[in-house]
Amino acid sequence: MSRTLAEKVWEAHVVRHGSGAEPDLLYIDLHLLHEVTSPQAFDGLRLAGRPLRRADLTIATEDHNVPTVDIDKPIADLVSRTQVETLRRNCAEFGVRLHPMGDLEQGIVHVVGPQLGLTQPGMTVVCGDSHTSTHGAFGALAFGIGTSEVEHVMATQTLPLRPFKTMAINVDGELGPGVTAKDIILAVIAKIGTGGGQGYVLEYRGRAIENLSMEARMTVCNMSIEAGARAGMIAPDETTFDYIKGRPHAPSGADWDAAVAYWKTLRTDDDATFDAEVHIDADELTPFVTWGTNPGQGLPLSANIPDPEQIVDENERVAAEKALTYMGLEPGTPLRDIHVDTVFLGSCTNGRIEDLRAAADVIKGKHVASGVRMLVVPGSMRVRKQAEEEGLDKVFLDAGAEWRQAGCSMCLGMNPDQLAPGERSASTSNRNFEGRQGKGGRTHLVSPLVAAATAVRGTLSAPADLEN
């Protein structure tokens, strides 16, 4: 029977088919941990006297709470420090490999896994973090789970799951200059809505997707959750194999050949059908930004703030009114006229080396506008090191930006990197929810290119605006 990519990966991991209403039991190949969603799960194991079944398929890093300055000093926030220290104690007790602050492999969990070569096609990958969907860029079935499920995976290396529906997101055509993976995914979410993907695994397909680099594919899959989808996937191809080859945990020798032979089977069969299909024309995409307080409230940068009165659906209209009040914006204002106070370049969405290179290329020889601060936070310490070897740190510092240590940082402000009330950001992160980047903070989601151009002009801008 013909099957989609997601169905192939699912079937390959069924330990036990459920009967009747009972879900299938799926094996988990890789379990990623961080300090925020794991302490209560470790506690649960201890209380029940259960061992952690497969420490050799589990890896931890510190990312959400870590400061991005003065990392050689103890964390000033005592509650954050306790959480990080608890992770260290738990990993030591249960024999889990941990990359702590200061380690070259420390960083955002979704940057670290692929970088080490631990994320490979056809695997099941979970983490107590919704942006686990990032790993789907390799053709893995990867999704975020809650703390109870973290404990369940620790104890059994499996999860009881009900099959997902499948949705094809066909992105045909070619991206124009200055248009990136971030613009694709923001346009997808604006099109299908924050609930449009609920119950689905999305498979991104089409020429514009095939032409993306691995890192750009990760940006797309990363934000699948913002469309409500459980996971996003892209079929592995030569781009995927080239990225994995030679990484620390990649197979080698005869194992490599066997793995690639299997990976090549991980494609949706030609005659397989999806439960739903969406089409996007890449030729028509332009830089995309959000104006509201959920990632579906986005528009091309050339547009104006929408007028809620024109929205027919009552729930959407009320949501738009509340969003504009929170954001302090008036209907009809051109998006390009919006001034920002802060630019944040980083996160599991856009904190990889290509993102830093793209932004550096725009900002090189220019200066951050007066009154604007720009934070550059590499996704991992290895990304940071690589950027420094390429001289990117100097480009950002010369432009007046701050060059920070690795972590989740201002994406969610669990560390001191936060917006002040009323402060407005252009952010390469993934969520523009109320208060996400700090209580009362206002977030516009943008690509790294738009972030860099916005930093220079002080208003939401694309690189092309710098040439005028």
Place this chain on the structure above:
Amino acid sequence: MDAFTTHTGVGVPLRRSNVDTDQIIPAVYLKRVTRTGFEDGLFAAWRGDEHFILNQEPFKAGSVLVAGPDFGTGSSREHAVWALMDYGFRVVVSSRFADIFRGNAGKQGLVAAQCSQSDVELLWKLLEAEPGTPVTVDLTDKTVRAKDLVAPFEIDDYTRWRLLEGLDDIALTLRHEAEISGFEANRQTWLPTTDPLPAV
């Protein structure tokens, strides 16, 4: 987990769609390593506003939250479920739940009752017109009842069974230990492990 069959309590109309988990509990409240005491973080940003529904009598003592569509979107934080339960909620009614939130709720014994949006609107009107109206949520016949209103809700059969029986998921899975070991014995040998690599 405590078994859940039926619950009657004060219904709270929350006329908002897309109540994401950052609204349910902001990230700054996630730093604790304990499993209880998250009630102070529930809707923290909104509770600063004296007009917010949970600051009004009799809704303060609410235990059945009736919210707009796409409840629980965003972050996977189970703290959102803990915060709702620590505050005293036993049920959330909505016409659409985010997948991860729904899963987390089912693990903890918080009932995520999916009603039609038209029934949610009727509940809102009723609860606003007559604040404090008791709402009964019955998992045996899958209905939400308030005064004359009887609204059927959907919940998947397996979660419903587990909630009715109060069963622990991990213990259920460990009954299949032999099948898990059998699966492990047949995994591809080239799949990666996280064992530290020898220094090069």
